[in-house]
Amino acid sequence: MAWTDSPGDHxxxxxxxxxxxxxDLAGARDLGVVDRYQQHEIPPVSVKITQYDQHAVRCGCGRVHTAARPEGARPGPVGYGPNxxxxxxxxxxxxFIPVHRCVELLASLTGSAPSVGFVHGMLTRAAGVLTEVDTRIRTLITLAYAVCCDETPLRVGPRTPKPGKKKAEKYLLVACTELFTHYLLGDRDLATFKAFVIQDLAGSVIVHDRYQNYNSAELGELTHQLCCAHLGRDLDGAGEVYPDAHWPTQIADALRGLIHEAHLARATGRDAIEQTIKNELIKRFRDGVRVGLSDTTSHGNRPGERKARLLLEVLRDREPDVLRFAHDLKVPPTSNQAERDLQPAKVQQNISGRLTSEKRTKDRYRIRGYLSTASKHGRNMIEALREAIRGQTPPDPTPA
Incomplete structure (x- = not known):
């Protein structure tokens, strides 16, 4: 830990x-400081009850004015504060602390004893005050130059699948940038994709994993960047199907080389990859695709052969969508930002398992989108929540 020259106490x-x-050593002569030690500590926390008496006053003109309740106060004579x-x-x-354990933690750490119902109800109340800012975040994402999108299954609701469904699960969709995060709970069908932000991204580049719905004509004319991380994993799989072939490695190496050169160009303040290097790497990419296509003239019968062939056809037919990042440094080569923003949902599944209510899950991810956005702007999540609960309109996820 670092030594500080300005400790809070001495x-x-x-x-x-x-x-x-x-x-008695109390009367001994002081020889000065021979050792120093700084201790980082938090004070014991205990609930503090404050009574607020709202007074009324009468102006000389006869009008009566009454003091407002403190920020975040709810109806009734007693309530919990915004902290x-x-x-x-x-x-x-x-x-991802379950509600009952959350109550136990609050009781152990603060001495307060909120009910399970109150704590669980905070999800709805917090999500309610974030309605406006959630809409604002969604709008700001539609104005971004490039947006990363992804989706992941989420165990939500009853354990019995609905009629026509194989699994009792929903899908969590995310659209995000380095500064903003927006979630939608739904299904992995076209209706959910239409309800999501994607239809409003006609002016943006969408970075995604090639799931078929992103390419639906019903979503309008969209500009795509296919996630190179997913392409790399698929090329690794093709290399396992064709272990003696060189083309999977050649294509993957060319993509990695282009990604490296794009990062290097940005880091050095250039607005493009050096043309000679870019041309050479793209040539290696195209040569590898041609060789792969000549080696896999049909979809084959062995496991993985059809997937490898389809991958090569994508690399051939959608080259502009594969290499867009190499020609435009404002476009990220992967949808890793979206995967990072979905990672908390996967962690929650491992910790808490199924979420029983779809409505409360929607509340959770409206709050999560706000907090993710606040964190990306360098804000403290607790402070951002406190401001929202105090009733600021709208709670602002961006720095002042």
């Missing part, structure tokens, strides 16, 4: 007791 410590000669409310939401949404 205490001198002297030896206590009696010397071997029998003299405790923010703490409860933070534990449930960010750290």
């Amino acid at each position: 205490k001198d410590r002297f030896p206590r007791g009696v010397c071997e000669c029998g003299t 405790l409310q923010a703490f409860a939401v933070y534990l449930m949404v960010v750290h």
